[in-house]
Amino acid sequence: MNEVLRLDRLEKGYNRGKANEIIVLRGASLVIPRGQVVALVAPSGAGKSTLLHIAGLLDTPDSGRVIVNGQDLTGAKDAARTVARREALGFVYQFHHLLPEFTALENIVLPQLANGTARKAAEARAQELLARVGLAARAGHRPSALSGGEQQRVAFCRALANRPALLLADEPTGNLDPTTSETVFSALMELVRATGLSALIATHNLELAARMDRVLRLSDGQLVEAK
C-alpha cells in the first residue's frame, strides 16, 4: 500500500439547517503517499482542526470518504476506528498532553503496552526514541521536570512509539518560542525521516512549512497545492 491517507471530496459543516450554519469543508481532497511530509497551512478558523479530526478518525464528514493506510473507514463503527487510530496513526498536539504522574519513558511505554508490546521491548523502543531526540538522560524525569521543548519532544516519541503509518500534528510547535520551536521541529523532522513516516502537520509558520515535502493550503473549504 503506497498511500497512507486519502481524503476524497470531504464536506463538513456545523449546525446544519440552522441559522448559524457554517460550512467548513467543501470538497476537500488529498492523497499522501508513504514517506511524504505535508504541511497544512490556513488562516485561523479555515478548518485545519476540522480536517485533522476527520483524518484522525475523531470526527466524521457529512460526505466524502476517509481511507487510512488502505482501509476505507468512512462508515466504520467506533471499535474499528479506535483500532485503526491506535495502529496506524500518531497524534501530536500544540500542548503535549503527557501524563504528569509518569516519567518520560513511561509515557512512551504505556501506549505500546496498550497495543500488546511486551514491557522489555517497549522500554527499549522508548529509550531508542528518546536518544534520537537527544533526551536519553531525561528518561526518568516527569513532565513537570522538563522544559516545554523537551516535553514536546517526548510527545513526538510517544506519537511514534507504535510505529504508525501517519503522523497527524496540529501546531506541534505553536506553544514554543521561535528558537525552541526550531530545535523541536528539527527533532521531529529527523525522527520522521529516520522512520520513513508520513506526516500531515498543520502550522502557521510558513518557514517550517517550506521545509516539508509539500505545502497544502486550506482555502474556501478546499485543499490546494501551495508549493
Ligand SMILES: Nc1ncnc2c1ncn2[C@@H]1O[C@H](COP(=O)(O)OP(=O)(O)OP(=O)(O)O)[C@@H](O)[C@H]1O
Ligand atoms: N463543534 C463546532 N460547532 C460549531 N462550529 C464549529 C465547531 N467546531 C468548529 N467550528 C467552526 O468551524 C470553523 C473551523 O474551525 P476549525 O477549528 O477547524 O478551524 P482552524 O482552522 O483549526 O482554526 P485555528 O487555526 O484557529 O485553530 C470555525 O469557524 C469554527 O468556529
